[in-house]
Amino acid sequence: MTDPFSFGIGVLFRDAASIPATFHAGGSGAGLPVRVIRSQPDQLVGFGDGDIVMATNLLDIQRSDIADPVTGDEVQLYLNDLRTVPGDRLRLAGQGRLDEEGLTWRCPAEPV
Numbered sequence: 130m131t132d133p134f135s136f137g138i139g140v141l142f143r144d145a146a147s148i149p150a151t152f153h154a155g156g157s158g159a160g161l162p163v164r165v166i167r168s169q170p171d172q173l174v175g176f177g178d179g180d181i182v183m184a185t186n187l188l189d190i191q192r193s194d195i196a197d198p199v200t201g202d203e204v205q206l207y208l209n210d211l212r213t214v215p216g217d218r219l220r221l222a223g224q225g226r227l228d229e230e231g232l233t234w235r236c237p238a239e240p241v
Contacts, residue, residue, distance in 0.1 A: 135193075138232045142166065142191055148216075149207045152195055156203040156220065156241075162212065163194040165204060186219055186238040198225045198236050 141147065142164045151160035166189040173180045188204060198221055206216040218241040225234035 134230045135232060138191060138230075149210050149212050151205045151207075151212065152190070152198075153203040153205065156201055160205065161194070163190060163204075165190050165206070167206070186240075188219065188221075188234075188236045188238050190225070190234045190236060192227065192232055192234055195234065198234050200224060203241060204238065 147164040147166050150163050150165045152163045153160040168187045168189070170185055170187065171182045172185050174183045190198060190204075200221055200223055202221045203218060204221070205218045208214040208216045219238035220241050221236050222239045223237040225236035227234060
């Protein structure tokens, strides 16, 4: 029997809200085709006597696609499923964290 959590995550990563991408371990090489879910939450950062709003990038990557993403790995996003029109390229900017079920990595990223 299929694990219902794994099945549900697989459906989310095949959904139109996910983005076709190529994962480059260490930032180079041919890369591995994956799908990611990108979020860009704002973060408040202290600056002097006040706060400023800073945009961030988070990438969700299935653990079944990438066993252990690390700082310095890069992800090339694409604007179409055929991976012929490149979009943003992001570098992982910190250690990814697994979700509660251990199925999805959430990785902070920054533009290259």
